[in-house]
Amino acid sequence: MNATSHNPSDEQADLAAIRTTVRRFVTREILPNIERWEEDGSFPRALYQTAGEVGLLALGFPEAVGGVPSSEMATLVVVEELARAGSGGLIAGLLSHGIGLPPILALASDDLAAEIAPAILRGDKVCALAVTEPGGGSDVANLRTTATRDGDDYIVRGSKTFITSGMRADWLTTAVRTGGDGAAGVSVLAIPGDLPGIQRSELQKMGWWCSDTAALHFDDVRVPARLRCGSEGMGFLGLMHNFNRERLMLAGMAVAFAEVCHADALEWARDRQTFGRALITRQVVRHKLVEMQTRILGAKALLHQTARQVDAGGEPVAEVCMVKTLATDTLEFVAGEAVQILGGMGYMRGTRVERIFRETKVLSIGGGASEILRDLAARQLGW
Amino acid sequence: MKILVTAKRVTDPNAKLVIDDDGSWIDDDVEYILNPFCENAVECALQLAADHDAETIAVGIGDEEVQRYIRQGALARGIDRGIHVEADEQELDSDLIAKILKALVEKESPDLVVLGKQAVDGDSNQVGQLLAEMLGWPQATFASDVKIEGDEVIVTREVDGGLEKLAVTLPAVITADLRLNDPRYASLAGIMKAKRKPLEELELDDLDLDGEEPKVRVVKLHEPTGRSAGVFVADVDELILKLTTEARVL
Ligand SMILES: Cc1cc2nc3c(=O)[nH]c(=O)nc-3n(C[C@H](O)[C@H](O)[C@H](O)COP(=O)(O)OP(=O)(O)OC[C@H]3O[C@@H](n4cnc5c(N)ncnc54)[C@H](O)[C@@H]3O)c2cc1C
Ligand SMILES: Cc1cc2nc3c(=O)[nH]c(=O)nc-3n(C[C@H](O)[C@H](O)[C@H](O)COP(=O)(O)OP(=O)(O)OC[C@H]3O[C@@H](n4cnc5c(N)ncnc54)[C@H](O)[C@@H]3O)c2cc1C
Numbered sequence: 001m002n003a004t005s006h007n008p009s010d011e012q013a014d015l016a017a018i019r020t021t022v023r024r025f026v027t028r029e030i031l032p033n034i035e036r037w038e039e040d041g042s043f044p045r046a047l048y049q050t051a052g053e054v055g056l057l058a059l060g061f062p063e064a065v066g067g068v069p070s071s072e073m074a075t076l077v078v079v080e081e082l083a084r085a086g087s088g089g090l091i092a093g094l095l096s097h098g099i100g101l102p103p104i105l106a107l108a109s110d111d112l113a114a115e116i117a118p119a120i121l122r123g124d125k126v127c128a129l130a131v132t133e134p135g136g137g138s139d140v141a142n143l144r145t146t147a148t149r150d151g152d153d154y155i156v157r158g159s160k161t162f163i164t165s166g167m168r169a170d171w172l173t174t175a176v177r178t179g180g181d182g183a184a185g186v187s188v189l190a191i192p193g194d195l196p197g198i199q200r201s202e203l204q205k206m207g208w209w210c211s212d213t214a215a216l217h218f219d220d221v222r223v224p225a226r227l228r229c230g231s232e233g234m235g236f237l238g239l240m241h242n243f244n245r246e247r248l249m250l251a252g253m254a255v256a257f258a259e260v261c262h263a264d265a266l267e268w269a270r271d272r273q274t275f276g277r278a279l280i281t282r283q284v285v286r287h288k289l290v291e292m293q294t295r296i297l298g299a300k301a302l303l304h305q306t307a308r309q310v311d312a313g314g315e316p317v318a319e320v321c322m323v324k325t326l327a328t329d330t331l332e333f334v335a336g337e338a339v340q341i342l343g344g345m346g347y348m349r350g351t352r353v354e355r356i357f358r359e360t361k362v363l364s365i366g367g368g369a370s371e372i373l374r375d376l377a378a379r380q381l382g383w
Numbered sequence: 384m385k386i387l388v389t390a391k392r393v394t395d396p397n398a399k400l401v402i403d404d405d406g407s408w409i410d411d412d413v414e415y416i417l418n419p420f421c422e423n424a425v426e427c428a429l430q431l432a433a434d435h436d437a438e439t440i441a442v443g444i445g446d447e448e449v450q451r452y453i454r455q456g457a458l459a460r461g462i463d464r465g466i467h468v469e470a471d472e473q474e475l476d477s478d479l480i481a482k483i484l485k486a487l488v489e490k491e492s493p494d495l496v497v498l499g500k501q502a503v504d505g506d507s508n509q510v511g512q513l514l515a516e517m518l519g520w521p522q523a524t525f526a527s528d529v530k531i532e533g534d535e536v537i538v539t540r541e542v543d544g545g546l547e548k549l550a551v552t553l554p555a556v557i558t559a560d561l562r563l564n565d566p567r568y569a570s571l572a573g574i575m576k577a578k579r580k581p582l583e584e585l586e587l588d589d590l591d592l593d594g595e596e597p598k599v600r601v602v603k604l605h606e607p608t609g610r611s612a613g614v615f616v617a618d619v620d621e622l623i624l625k626l627t628t629e630a631r632v633l
Contacts, residue, residue, distance in 0.1 A: 010578070013451050013454075013455070014574065014575075014578075016451075016455075017451075017454075017455040017459065017569065017574045018571055018574060020416075020455070020569070021568050021569050021570070021571060021574065024568060025568065053568065053570065054568045054570050054571065055568075055570035055571030055572045055573070055574075056571065058571065058572060059571050068571050068572045068575050069575075070571070070575070
């Protein structure tokens with residue numbers, strides 16, 4: 001999945017072309033509707049197919065299954081453009097296969113991958129990752145959903161929660177326990193969403209309104225054993241495999257949303273008059289805006305540096321942890337300040353700033369909570 | 384069947400243009416896009432190619448940067464190959480562009496040439512017409528619908544007060560209007576594939592057009608003069624007074 005162009009100006013041209021296409025997609029398909037989708041708590045399924053035609057869903061996946069291999073930098077460009085719509089829920093929902101599909105590709109046989117992946121990358125099927133359980137999300141190695149072998153099938157029993165696209169996913173990439181305690185007992189099953197015994201219930205959230213989030217209950221669901229991805233006990237490794245990409249992408253979202261907040265706050269500060277002058281003329285406000293921008297630039301610099309390290313074939317696990325926490329901390333700060341600068345208007349539904357403010361926490365929790373990532377970074381650094 | 388289509392880059396209509404100090408040209412450090420009418424032409428060529436199994440070729444003329452727009456605007460959408468004719472963009476006018484295209488038509492022998500009806504930078508609206516005249520081919524401009532039936536192209540044109548339907552025999556020149564179609568996205572897969580598609584680079588020399596001069600030259604560019612703020616008048620009498628004594632238009 002490495003960069004296909006090495007000449008820097010070629011790479012710039014690619015990124016510019018990708019940006020043009022995604023910007024057009026966002027302008028035509030998302031911006032006119034996002035307000036309504038957020039209020040409705042859902043976006044139409046057809047958007048997956050449109051995104052599939054544009055190639056958005058295929059980006060970063062191998063050609064063999066219908067993907068378009070790309071660099072991390074390209075993914076960041078896509079995220080940046082999608083972020084202009086100011087809805088993290090849309091990104092999380094539309095790209096839920098971005099976390100759901102990689103474990104399948106990392107573990108499953110080529111045949112199984114070829115059976116599952118192309119329809120997802122075309123946008124015909126929706127894929128979700130089901131790892132987190134009511135009993136805990138950070139401690140994946142101790143998950144409790146069991147899959148017990150019965151002839152050619154597994155019988156799956158247990159619950160998952162907070163699953164993005166969980167309500168309408170056709171494929172549930174599900175982490176289950178097939179063996180003993182700990183990481184070595186975890187396997188991954190690609191579970192078709194229409195199997196008997198799967199119950200789904202929708203969860204109401206602080207933000208990410210237009211992405212559906214579900215609690216899933218597996219009530220003795222009979223899953224053909226051939227849908228196991230990789231051998232028994234390999235699941236944990238397969239899930240880990242994708243963490244770097246997922247975390248970089250979440251960091252990319254955080255930085256991009258911080259930029260949106262800053263842009264909207266700056267525009268507001270220029271227009272808004274109080275006590276006879278524009279807000280932007282007040283030192284308090286100017287300093288706020290500069291502090292916001294300073295933190296954004298810092299996070300973005302580390303983000304790009306880390307993405308380039310990954311593009312060059314590196315696995316900078318500690319840096320990825322650090323950039324995710326830096327980026328999400330930056331967003332929490334910047335979104336808060338942006339709401340403050342907008343005053344009462346920043347508290348009103350309908351502004352991007354208000355919506356993004358409600359979406360800050362999920363980025364600091366999902367894909368590895370900040371505390372967990374700091375711990376991991378320390379261990380990676382040998383401390 | 385073979386279709387030649389134009390891919391011109393134009394300055395982004397949303398970009399702020401900066402004129403060089405001496406007023407000779409614009410500062411090159413500005414966003415460019417593929418001319419929207421060329422997008423319609425490209426889409427038209429792709430649709431016809433799909434129905435009639437045609438080879439499609441996109442042509443761009445100008446400095447090296449033009450290649451980016453041939454690749455990403457045309458090849459990434461599905462055009463088979465590109466031709467870039469290297470030329471100094473300040474030394475081009477509609478007449479010379481038409482001559483270049485004529486030379487390419489003689490080289491490639493397409494059955495159909497599809498162009499944008501105009502480019503949104505210069506708004507000249509001349510190249511298609513000039514090309515048809517130079518080639519002695521029939522032309523159908525401002526197309527809002529195009530169909531190939533046998534050796535004829537049936538073109539619907541939007542004219543004042545209605546639609547005009549023309550049948551022109553192939554080979555022919557068509558220029559595309561905005562309502563002709565809804566240009567497809569350059570898909571991300573297309574963008575990556577476009578890098579591997581052939582793009583031939585030609586000089587004016589290769590087309591025996593070396594030393595050919597434009598007939599129209601840009602003498603000077605300047606910003607539109609700023610408009611002064613309006614004034615409110617109390618009543619019609621004052622308005623008439625001001626129009627008579629100050630604006631001197633009555
Ligand atoms: C909107 C949304 C969408 C989601 N989508 C998905 C999805 O698609 N698929 C999926 O599988 N999951 C999903 N999740 C779940 C997400 O991955 C988990 O919420 C996350 O991993 C944290 O797990 P938890 O909520 O169980 O919190 P816990 O693990 O219970 O942690 C709670 C708090 O305690 C801290 N903590 C935990 N352990 C330690 C420790 N050892 N030391 C110090 N502090 C600790 C954490 O940092 C956190 O602050 C989603 C969550 C949200 C909110
Ligand atoms: C949910 C809600 C309920 C409300 N209910 C009521 C109500 O019942 N009745 C009512 O009358 N109002 C109500 N308000 C309005 C509230 O009092 C105002 O939002 C508040 O006074 C701020 O004014 P503003 O929104 O116009 O922000 P602005 O005055 O435009 O201020 C925007 C930002 O700029 C900063 N700022 C402004 N001037 C300066 C300056 N000179 N120097 C430095 N910084 C400056 C502010 O601190 C703020 O951060 C309500 C607001 C909300 C959000």
